[in-house]
Amino acid sequence: MNLFQLRAFDAVAREGSFTRAAARLFISQPAVTGHIKALEEHYQITLLRRTARRVELTEEGTKLAAITRAMFGLAEEAQVMLEANRQLLTGRLEVAADGPHMVMPMLASLRTRYPGITVNLRLGNAQETLAALLSEHADVAVLTEVAPRKGLHLQALNESRICALVPAGHPWAQQLRGVQLKVLDQVIMVLREPSSITRRTFDEACAQAKVNPRVLLELDSREAVTEAVAAELGVGVVSSVEVSHDPRVVAVPIIGEGLVNRHMMGCMERRRDLRLIQAFFELAPIR
Structure with a gap:
């Protein structure tokens, strides 16, 4: 099994685009396309449907995406842990928010304190923001009126x-x-x-x-x-x-x-001790 091919597939599944997947992996788009084509041909399986506007997962692709998300999610957690030893000089944080007004000042503080951190911000409604966090498409989220649930760590904002x-x-x-x-x-x-x-x-x-x-x-x-x-x-x-x-x-x-309305920050409970996530929570304004 070729891990380069699986990582290319995982990036396309997460981003929904060959172009964004290539940017995520810092390789060319043809390289991403080649890795996935080789994976599909080797296993005689169709994982993605290419349309004029977007890339969609097949049923088999959806099943594989759940596996690769877990695989590379653990690898990303290992990377974050190792980056903590470099005093957060580099790293990538996926942030979701149900509005820009509260999260933007926090991102400005993050940029000032840790200028080497790259942030990808997803803005959506309340349901989309919570879904991104629970599916681990986001590392942290700024949410409104979210009920406590098992596996979710919440911290009040204002x-x-x-x-x-x-x-x-x-x-x-x-x-x-x-x-x-x-x-x-x-x-x-x-x-x-x-x-x-x-x-x-x-x-x-x-x-x-x-x-x-x-x-x-x-x-x-x-x-x-x-x-x-x-x-x-x-x-x-x-x-x-x-x-x-x-x-x-x-x-x-x-x-x-x-x-x-009550506003709060959230992350998955099992990831709350990761240094990069901790750094974001430390930016919460003092109440």
Whole structure:
């Protein structure tokens, strides 16, 4: 069995691309292609389907990817352990986050303290971020409202409050102390999709308070909500840690029960003592 061929396959399976796999392994794309072709021909098996846009795993490829991820995951853990003896002068950290606002200052601190560390940041929604961590496609993650579970190590970061996002000329824009949740009853609103953590927290608080806003537009990004509010299509909601510096809109705290979200850092329990992961956890702001 040729380990070079398996590592090339593992890189393509992780990255979903021959080009990114080549960059990950610091070899040429034709070399990656050649290794996988040789592996498939030797064992008379099809592991990957090449389409115009992406690379997909076959059923056999999915089974092999689970094995190679475990194999090379252990090798990467060994590398991280050895890099600790070099005082973190080099290394690679896979980070996932459900938003950029909290993780970016931490990455800036990491860059200042350990300039030789390479970081790959994955941004996604809450479900995607947790999935990346549990599948070990990410070493560490910055998450919101994650329930404790076996095998997962969590460390609290801070809390945020749900705010109403209104146009700068809106009457509520002057109410810096906030508005009561009940005033949102029957108010036209533009919100994130129901799977959004911010949206879910807001919906649960409204249900508890028997408040029924009129949701006329659902959007799939924070940026889209900001644009919709700026266009005066309705009132939005945003987490206090995600307020953008946009002069067209103003974030006003909503006063009521259940409008707080908890943010935390996480990693797999069995990997929490790895020096590179420890270094990232040490960057957590002091509460």
